[in-house]
Amino acid sequence: MKYCSKCVMPDTRPDLRFDRDGVCDACRSFERKHKSIDWEARRRDFEEMLKKYGNRNPTKYDCIIPVSGGKDSHLTLHYAKDVYGLKPLCVCFEPTLSTEIGRQNLANISRLGVDLIHFKQNPIVYKKLIMEGFRRVGDMEWANHMGIWSVPVHFAIQFDIPFIFWGESPQLEYGGAETVSETNKRQFNEDWLNDYGCLNGLRPQDMVDEKNGITLRDLQMYIYPGREDVERWGGRGVFMGYYFIWNNAHNLSIIERMGFSRRRGRIEVSYTDYEKLDCLSMNLHDYLKYLKYGYGRATDSACIEVRNGIISREEGVRLVEKYDGRYPKECVERFCEEFAIGRDEFDALCEPFINRALFENEGGTLKRDLDGSLVFKVKFVERRRNP
Numbered sequence: 001m002k003y004c005s006k007c008v009m010p011d012t013r014p015d016l017r018f019d020r021d022g023v024c025d026a027c028r029s030f031e032r033k034h035k036s037i038d039w040e041a042r043r044r045d046f047e048e049m050l051k052k053y054g055n056r057n058p059t060k061y062d063c064i065i066p067v068s069g070g071k072d073s074h075l076t077l078h079y080a081k082d083v084y085g086l087k088p089l090c091v092c093f094e095p096t097l098s099t100e101i102g103r104q105n106l107a108n109i110s111r112l113g114v115d116l117i118h119f120k121q122n123p124i125v126y127k128k129l130i131m132e133g134f135r136r137v138g139d140m141e142w143a144n145h146m147g148i149w150s151v152p153v154h155f156a157i158q159f160d161i162p163f164i165f166w167g168e169s170p171q172l173e174y175g176g177a178e179t180v181s182e183t184n185k186r187q188f189n190e191d192w193l194n195d196y197g198c199l200n201g202l203r204p205q206d207m208v209d210e211k212n213g214i215t216l217r218d219l220q221m222y223i224y225p226g227r228e229d230v231e232r233w234g235g236r237g238v239f240m241g242y243y244f245i246w247n248n249a250h251n252l253s254i255i256e257r258m259g260f261s262r263r264r265g266r267i268e269v270s271y272t273d274y275e276k277l278d279c280l281s282m283n284l285h286d287y288l289k290y291l292k293y294g295y296g297r298a299t300d301s302a303c304i305e306v307r308n309g310i311i312s313r314e315e316g317v318r319l320v321e322k323y324d325g326r327y328p329k330e331c332v333e334r335f336c337e338e339f340a341i342g343r344d345e346f347d348a349l350c351e352p353f354i355n356r357a358l359f360e361n362e363g364g365t366l367k368r369d370l371d372g373s374l375v376f377k378v379k380f381v382e383r384r385r386n387p
């Protein structure tokens, strides 16, 4: 395991490449983003695209904006509605463990003056899918990713809406950009979803299970619309972060003016108070990521801030050491309550996904601190400090 010499990302991150100088491609793509990308030209490209493929029917919506109430949904709405005067239809896929602040922010989206479809999935089926994703691929948010990516496309086709506007492509934000084609940086479609949508090779169809009472029909909204339907629709999914600078400090100043609220106090798995606010289960997804790859949400956030020059690499390391990998007790308890399992059972479900090479063990048994946190091997802590 090695670390980027500029940020604090390890090479265990899927799809991340390092160059000869030991710098990760997320850092390199950040440098390019700020030095060589002509943002004015990108903005013109966006406007061209609106003109060429946009809605010409005044009785129809111009675009779909998938919203959670988070920071990206606010900013995307800002560009579509305030900057370009488009008529959006917002679509929210109900989160797994919704939070008070998430509900407030979603209500704020609505208050800004848009039509909003709040898609409340069948909770009996959804709960089964959540547990299946947890068991099979170590990701309790698998069904949520599937729903978030697919449901808006179904609505776009049904209502004949030409655009779906997403925030920033995760590969641009968090790394892995070198392996992503130019098209995939700006365009969302089924190929993108299969390659980069966090699906771990699992398809909704794989979840059909007579014993578990899940039928194909239960999954229709989770299954990406068929190629024929998509072609007939002729619309497109667009990552706004390709066309407009996506930068936390700048974005927050815009969306706070729109009424976006931060959390009082940081989220449980990191030091920030403005991201992943709408769903507690996303914190567990990040915890599992830590168990699999040895880095969590604090690393993601620190890398972005190191690249933006807000903190030094040394400060980033300190934040990561302080917050990454701590056992997220509050989220685990809430999850266990909701899904009627015990904490032992939760830990046992995590166990097969732990990368044992990363953590200390005693005679084969993983070492845990009193608070339940696994102990990261000292040699990796050292390597992160001195890449």
Ligand SMILES: [Zn+2]
Binding pocket: 004, 005, 006, 007, 008, 009, 023, 024, 025, 026, 027, 028
């Ligand atoms: Zn880096």
